[in-house]
Amino acid sequence: MQIAVTGAYGQLGGELCRQLGANAIPLDIDTLDLTDRDAVLRRMLALKPAAIINCAAYTQVDKAEKDAERCRAVNAAAVEHLVRACERLDCPLVQISTDYVFGALPSKLRPWREDDPTTPQGVYARTKLEGEQAAAAYPKHWIVRTCGLYARPSDTRAANFVRTMLRLGAERPELRVVADQHCTPTYVPHLARAILFLVGHSESGDSLPSQRWGIYHVTNTGETTWHEFATEIFRLAELPVAVRPITTGEYGAPSPRPAYSVLDTGAYHRLGGPAMPDWKDALAEYFRELRGAGNGN
Ligand SMILES: NC(=O)c1ccc[n+]([C@@H]2O[C@H](COP(=O)([O-])OP(=O)(O)OC[C@H]3O[C@@H](n4cnc5c(N)ncnc54)[C@H](OP(=O)(O)O)[C@@H]3O)[C@@H](O)[C@H]2O)c1
Numbered sequence: 001m002q003i004a005v006t007g008a009y010g011q012l013g014g015e016l017c018r019q020l021g022a023n024a025i026p027l028d029i030d031t032l033d034l035t036d037r038d039a040v041l042r043r044m045l046a047l048k049p050a051a052i053i054n055c056a057a058y059t060q061v062d063k064a065e066k067d068a069e070r071c072r073a074v075n076a077a078a079v080e081h082l083v084r085a086c087e088r089l090d091c092p093l094v095q096i097s098t099d100y101v102f103g104a105l106p107s108k109l110r111p112w113r114e115d116d117p118t119t120p121q122g123v124y125a126r127t128k129l130e131g132e133q134a135a136a137a138y139p140k141h142w143i144v145r146t147c148g149l150y151a152r153p154s155d156t157r158a159a160n161f162v163r164t165m166l167r168l169g170a171e172r173p174e175l176r177v178v179a180d181q182h183c184t185p186t187y188v189p190h191l192a193r194a195i196l197f198l199v200g201h202s203e204s205g206d207s208l209p210s211q212r213w214g215i216y217h218v219t220n221t222g223e224t225t226w227h228e229f230a231t232e233i234f235r236l237a238e239l240p241v242a243v244r245p246i247t248t249g250e251y252g253a254p255s256p257r258p259a260y261s262v263l264d265t266g267a268y269h270r271l272g273g274p275a276m277p278d279w280k281d282a283l284a285e286y287f288r289e290l291r292g293a294g295n296g297n
Helices: 011-023 037-047 068-089 123-136 161-171 188-198 226-237 266-270 279-290
Strands: 003-006 024-027 051-054 093-098 141-146 174-178 214-217 242-246
Touching: 003 011, 011 024, 011 188, 037 068, 051 068, 068 093, 068 123, 093 123, 093 188, 123 141, 141 188, 161 174, 161 226, 174 226, 214 266, 226 242, 226 279
Parallel strands: 003 024, 003 051, 051 093, 093 141, 141 214, 174 242
Antiparallel strands: none
């Protein structure tokens, strides 16, 4: 079963292609610009994939505030183009989305469920929600919302929090990290494994008995803050860095960030897919792989 993976040079797209091996059709901007409506249809009709997993996105959250048109073209309009191709091919679409669709605090502090009302703040968040809506208009969709991605250490092109912390921690004895945003960082190999389960392509051979289309929250489990996450990174890296807690306001990023981004993964786990490990265990796995002792999954 050949699966088209867009955003194939990115963190998640790259990992999906790695896990799919010869079953992947990797596509990125140099081979298919998803904002080109006609090119998307032409290319997909020629390739005839059994499913499309859309990992391409405009992911520079702060830059997006001044580049809304391009951000919307990639995160929303491109999904409409992919839907048009899926309709013609009658093939499923996996649209990757984000915790950022939840901007406000939940009325009761508990992890967000799939049917909780969305409250996106900022250009990136709003365009990602528009991308979800485009995908949801097509019946054979899985929308996978996730949070705080970090690719395996061998992905040296990846831009993520873990790599940034390790780089800064090697240069400075003290770092200031936001302590009032709650999240669940997610190790990309675990997320990729879960997505392949959803599309019915799983190394372990256990695939979904029937396709249960819809929205799923898929992250590692447990919850933390960026400050606590950074502290754990330096503990595992054995780097003597003092991590000082600061507030979101003190950090002063141009685009708003959700204060509470923890997603309830119950619906995904009830499908019987590979369990998503606790975030601390996932980070420990990253460090085992960094030191050359990864299990290669
Ligand atoms: N990273 C996170 O922490 C996080 C958290 C929650 C959800 N997500 C979602 O997860 C998905 C994967 O994220 P990621 O971190 O793997 O992203 P990533 O590393 O930024 O990769 C995205 C890829 O899409 C490509 N792309 C951009 N515009 C394109 C276009 N017009 N046509 C074709 N390809 C294009 C990018 O190319 P260029 O690099 O050349 O632009 C890049 O290779 C995204 O949907 C993202 O919104 C990410």
